[in-house]
Amino acid sequence: MSPQKKTTVKMKKVFDRPKSMTKKPYHYCPGCHHGVIHRMLAEQIDAYGLKGKTIGVASVGCSVLLYDYFDTDVVEAPHGRAPAVATGAKRAQPENFVFTYQGDGDLAAIGTAEIIHAANRGEKITVIFVNNAVFGMTGGQMAPTTLVGQVTTTSPQGRQVATAGPPIRVAEMLATLDGAAYVARVAVNNIKNYKVAEKALKRAIDFQLDGVGFAFVEFLSSCPTNWKMTPQEANARVANEMIAQFPLGVYKDILAAA
Amino acid sequence: MAKRVLVKGNEAICMGALAAGCKFYFGYPITPQNDIPEYMSAHMPEVGGTFIQAESEVASINMLLGAAATGARAMTSSSSPGISLKQEGISYLCGSEVPGVVVNMSRSGPGLGGIHPSQGDYFQSTRGGGHGDYRVLVLAPSTAQENYDLTMLAFDLADKYRNPVMILGDALIGNIKEPVELKPYRRKIKPKDWALTGAHRRPRRIVKSLFLADGELTDHNWRLYKKYQRMAKETRFENYRADDAKLVLVAFGSVGRILKTSVDMLREKGLAVGLLRPITVYPFPHQAVQEAAERTGHLMVVELNTGQMVEDVRLAVEGRAPVDFYGRPPGSIPTPNELAKEVAKVWRKRGLQ
Ligand SMILES: Cc1ncc(C[n+]2csc(CCOP(=O)(O)OP(=O)(O)O)c2C)c(N)n1
Ligand code: SF4
Numbered sequence: 001m002s003p004q005k006k007t008t009v010k011m012k013k014v015f016d017r018p019k020s021m022t023k024k025p026y027h028y029c030p031g032c033h034h035g036v037i038h039r040m041l042a043e044q045i046d047a048y049g050l051k052g053k054t055i056g057v058a059s060v061g062c063s064v065l066l067y068d069y070f071d072t073d074v075v076e077a078p079h080g081r082a083p084a085v086a087t088g089a090k091r092a093q094p095e096n097f098v099f100t101y102q103g104d105g106d107l108a109a110i111g112t113a114e115i116i117h118a119a120n121r122g123e124k125i126t127v128i129f130v131n132n133a134v135f136g137m138t139g140g141q142m143a144p145t146t147l148v149g150q151v152t153t154t155s156p157q158g159r160q161v162a163t164a165g166p167p168i169r170v171a172e173m174l175a176t177l178d179g180a181a182y183v184a185r186v187a188v189n190n191i192k193n194y195k196v197a198e199k200a201l202k203r204a205i206d207f208q209l210d211g212v213g214f215a216f217v218e219f220l221s222s223c224p225t226n227w228k229m230t231p232q233e234a235n236a237r238v239a240n241e242m243i244a245q246f247p248l249g250v251y252k253d254i255l256a257a258a
Numbered sequence: 259m260a261k262r263v264l265v266k267g268n269e270a271i272c273m274g275a276l277a278a279g280c281k282f283y284f285g286y287p288i289t290p291q292n293d294i295p296e297y298m299s300a301h302m303p304e305v306g307g308t309f310i311q312a313e314s315e316v317a318s319i320n321m322l323l324g325a326a327a328t329g330a331r332a333m334t335s336s337s338s339p340g341i342s343l344k345q346e347g348i349s350y351l352c353g354s355e356v357p358g359v360v361v362n363m364s365r366s367g368p369g370l371g372g373i374h375p376s377q378g379d380y381f382q383s384t385r386g387g388g389h390g391d392y393r394v395l396v397l398a399p400s401t402a403q404e405n406y407d408l409t410m411l412a413f414d415l416a417d418k419y420r421n422p423v424m425i426l427g428d429a430l431i432g433n434i435k436e437p438v439e440l441k442p443y444r445r446k447i448k449p450k451d452w453a454l455t456g457a458h459r460r461p462r463r464i465v466k467s468l469f470l471a472d473g474e475l476t477d478h479n480w481r482l483y484k485k486y487q488r489m490a491k492e493t494r495f496e497n498y499r500a501d502d503a504k505l506v507l508v509a510f511g512s513v514g515r516i517l518k519t520s521v522d523m524l525r526e527k528g529l530a531v532g533l534l535r536p537i538t539v540y541p542f543p544h545q546a547v548q549e550a551a552e553r554t555g556h557l558m559v560v561e562l563n564t565g566q567m568v569e570d571v572r573l574a575v576e577g578r579a580p581v582d583f584y585g586r587p588p589g590s591i592p593t594p595n596e597l598a599k600e601v602a603k604v605w606r607k608r609g610l611q
Pocket of ligand 1: 130138
């Protein structure tokens, strides 16, 4: 009797944790897009071989614990000031890839001056702007990006244009600045949009690595917890309401225009 | 011999900073310190450094945070209202233990106040100024030479303690033009094993002030506290004819400087007065003040405000001796003669001979 032949099945690894991420489980709520956007960024940091050449700038918001998940050097900025902190870091470490990761309270409310001027100076940084139409961390208050009529904890009657003004479209606004080199708005609510978002992110990284200039990607994001929705309902709101108010697309690409 | 130049106090600060290897300056214009951003904009490029005129004082202190977090020597400067805006950033620098030099050529307040010399920012400078339980080393120069010397020292102390260091001057200290000996900076700048330079062949590093885990923030605060205690050994002061004085004056910065002339005038008239001039107002020279109180039994504080440092003096004296006070709110600079008269009044009131 011949011994039984051992068959070894060769398995191909098709999904793994990006090298530039730690093993720490996310603290994000189920259905929150922060985790998806983190992973997309970490995958690109891996793909570009930037793990040892990155300085991340964390902002104040739900993503303040960014350094728990990114296995790269990280500095924590005061609320709204990440673009200024990134300016100092990038000027001092031009060889490093410097990114900020900011919510809409952080970037579009308290930090409006810093983002406008960093963009206009043409700082060679990559800004990840996560627009979920609320202040997530502090309990779902109205943000400058809150939709008209959207109920939040500080707009219980729904956002009123007469008293709170209409939602700010940050990508469009920054695209008007001659100093900004790349400005795009994307979403990650479905695979199709995810793929487009990934492309935009890569371009925003290229713009920094090639020394072209300031690159900005606005991610429309969900906050199921504060929207008081299931993850599915939240995704539907991104598709049906957010994208209507904040159209997706590339608003500025100085290389494409040339 | 070191080169001697005739420069304004503000320029002396810049020269000290550049000599000490400061490569990053971030600022926003405000009188009476505009010579600093102006000088830096001209001279930073010459040393391959970075000058940015930021959109605000808030942005400039945070640019400093970003540059200094990578280990670079960085400075920002402003005057009172601008320093108020920097306080959140200074608190973050302390909390995340990032060094940096912050110059306050203070002006008069409250509010927009005016641009007269004033010492109204003493409390803000020495009590932390922003939120949280922290301290900043504060150096108070009284001449252009000291501006130069203490700025170099400020960078060393900032690195040594991983803490912001403030230089507290005023319109007089910043704008007076006098000779400065440009002593070369010879100290070696040590590499920083915490700085963010990209996690290449080393574990990643984090610079932050948020501590959420159980007990973490308590430990962090105690560690910072111990550091502030260690800073006590950086205490510096000038003793001007105080050893045999029967009445010792305590004053810092511009008033300290003016009072030296008053002391000389009074000495000529036979009044044995002397001066203790704190050079570090945080840490405050408690011991020297206490000893002076015990030795003489009389102290007098003079300030360009309605009474701030006098509280530190009284804390140091702990009731061992009476502490008289002459304060001058902003509006005019007292002459040596005026101050001598005020001191003489106290001398008589206390029955000194
Ligand atoms: C100076 C200051 N003001 C207010 C806060 C409180 N705060 C923390 S996070 C936040 C808003 C966060 O919202 P967003 O930036 O949209 O991020 P999200 O949590 O939604 O991801 C606020 C107001 C703070 N930390 N500092
Ligand atoms: S509160 Fe909103 S933004 Fe924050 S983690 Fe939860 S879902 Fe995400």
